[in-house]
Amino acid sequence: MKILIKEECLDLEAPIFMSEKQKEKFIAFFKNLFPDVDITQKKEKEKYVNKNKKTSKTWSLEEYAMLLGPESNEAIAVKMKRTGMGVLMQRGSFVPAFLGWLKKKNIGSTISEEVIKEYLSEAGKKWRS
Amino acid sequence: MEILIGDKGHVDFDSPIKVTASQKEQIIHFFESIYSVVEPVETDHFRTERLGDKFFIKEWTDGEYAIIFQMENTERVCEMLGRSWMSVDIRRGQFMPVFLEWAKVNNIDLVKCDIKKCIKEFLKEKRDMLNLKKQEKKERRQSVKRIEKKLKSYSEKRKTMQFMIGVGKATEDDLRKLDIGEKELRRKLEELNKNKS
Numbered sequence: 001m002k003i004l005i006k007e008e009c010l011d012l013e014a015p016i017f018m019s020e021k022q023k024e025k026f027i028a029f030f031k032n033l034f035p036d037v038d039i040t041q042k043k044e045k046e047k048y049v050n051k052n053k054k055t056s057k058t059w060s061l062e063e064y065a066m067l068l069g070p071e072s073n074e075a076i077a078v079k080m081k082r083t084g085m086g087v088l089m090q091r092g093s094f095v096p097a098f099l100g101w102l103k104k105k106n107i108g109s110t111i112s113e114e115v116i117k118e119y120l121s122e123a124g125k126k127w128r129s
Numbered sequence: 130m131e132i133l134i135g136d137k138g139h140v141d142f143d144s145p146i147k148v149t150a151s152q153k154e155q156i157i158h159f160f161e162s163i164y165s166v167v168e169p170v171e172t173d174h175f176r177t178e179r180l181g182d183k184f185f186i187k188e189w190t191d192g193e194y195a196i197i198f199q200m201e202n203t204e205r206v207c208e209m210l211g212r213s214w215m216s217v218d219i220r221r222g223q224f225m226p227v228f229l230e231w232a233k234v235n236n237i238d239l240v241k242c243d244i245k246k247c248i249k250e251f252l253k254e255k256r257d258m259l260n261l262k263k264q265e266k267k268e269r270r271q272s273v274k275r276i277e278k279k280l281k282s283y284s285e286k287r288k289t290m291q292f293m294i295g296v297g298k299a300t301e302d303d304l305r306k307l308d309i310g311e312k313e314l315r316r317k318l319e320e321l322n323k324n325k326s
Contacts, residue, residue: 001160001164001166001167001168001210001211002168002169002170002187002190003156003157003160003167003168003169003170004145004170004171004172004175005153005169005170005171005172006145006171006172006173006174006175008147008148008149009145009146009147009148009175010145010146010148010153010156011142011144011145011146011172011175011176012141012142013170013187014141014176014185014186014187015133015135015139015140015141015179015180015185016139016140016141016211017138017139017140017207017210017211017212017213017216018138018139018140018163018211019138019204019207019208022163022208023134023140025163026132026140026159026163027132029159030130030132033152033155033156034130034146036130037130037131037132038130038131038132039131039132039134040131040132040133040134040143041134041135041136042133042134042135042136042141042180042181043135043136043181044135044136044137044139044180044181044184045181045182045183045184046137046184047184068229069229070226070229070230070233071226072226073222073223073226087222088218088219088222088223089215089218089219089222090222091221091222091225091226092203092217092218092219092220092221092222092223092225093202093203093214093218093221093222095221095225095229096197096198096199096200096201096202096203096206096221096225097200097201097202097203099200099239099240100199100200100201100202102240103200103240103244107240108240
C-alpha cells in the first residue's frame with residue numbers, strides 16, 4: 001500500500017482492503033489520534049458485475065492436479081471446458097495455499113490425488129469424484 | 130475527519146487528512162504494523178474520487194509481488210497487502226503458470242526449497258518480463274485512445290470532404306481514401322481490443 005504525503009497532508013493512494021480485525025484496529029487508532037472521527041458506510045463500486053451468475057462446476061481431483069502443472073491457463077481452460085477467468089482464479093487461490101500446506105505438513109513433492117483430497121478435506125473444500 | 134467504510138471490505142478517508150509531523154509518523158507506523166508492504170510517497174496532488182465513486186485499480190509493486198508468491202492462503206495475503214481476495218487471486222493466477230514453469234525448468238522443488246530465496250531469484254529473472262508487460266499495456270492503452278480520438282473526427286472530416294467535392298476542390302476518390310483510412314483504423318482498434326482480452 002502507498003501512503004501519499006504532501007506537506008502537512010496525508011492520504012491513501014486508493015481505498016484499502018481490511019479484514020474485520022484490521023478495521024477495528026484502524027478505527028480505534030484514528031479515534032485515539034484525532035478528536036473528531038466520523039464513520040460513514042458506503043456502497044462500493046464493483047468491477048465485475050455478473051447479473052446472470054451461474055454456480056460454478058465443482059472441481060475434480062484431476063482438475064486440481066492439472067492446476068499444479070506449468071500449462072497455461074488458456075490451455076487448461078480449453079481442456080477442462082471452463083472459462084479462462086475461472087481457471088485463473090482457482091489457480092491463484094489453490095496452488096499457493098496447497099504448496100504452503102505441503103510444506104507445513106512436510107509432505108514430499110510427489111503429488112497424488114490422495115494428497116490433494118487430504119488437503120481439500122482439511123481446507124473444507126468440496127471436490128467432484 | 131471522516132472514515133469511509135465500504136460494504137466490500139475497503140476503507141478510505143473522505144479527503145486527505147491534515148497531520149502534524151508526529152501524527153504522520155504514528156500513522157505510518159500503524160500501517161506498517163498491520164500490512165507487510167507500506168510505501169510512504171511524496172506527491173504533488175491527491176485524488177478527488179473516493180470510495181464508492183468508482184472502482185479503483187492499484188499498480189502492483191515489487192514488494193507486493195514478493196508477497197503474492199509466498200505460499201500463504203488468499204485471506205492471509207489480502208491481510209498482508211490490503212488488497213481484496215479477487216485482486217490477489219487474479220494476480221496470482223496470472224503469474225502462477227510462469228512461476229511453476231520457471232521452477233520446472235530450473236529443477237526447483239517448490240515444497241522443499243527456501244521459498245523466499247526462490248521468489249527473489251524468480252523476480253530478478255522475470256522483472257524484465259513484468260516491466261515489459263506493463264510497458265505493452267501502457268502503449269496499447271495510448272494507441273486505443275489515439276485511434277478512438279481519430280475515429281471521432283471522421284464524421285466531421287467526411288462532411289468537410291463532401292463540401293469540398295461540392296465546390297470542386299476534392300473528388301469522390303478522396304472520399305473513398307477517407308473511407309479506407311477509417312476502415313483501417315477500425316481494424317487496428319479491433320485488433321488492439323482483441324489482444325487486450
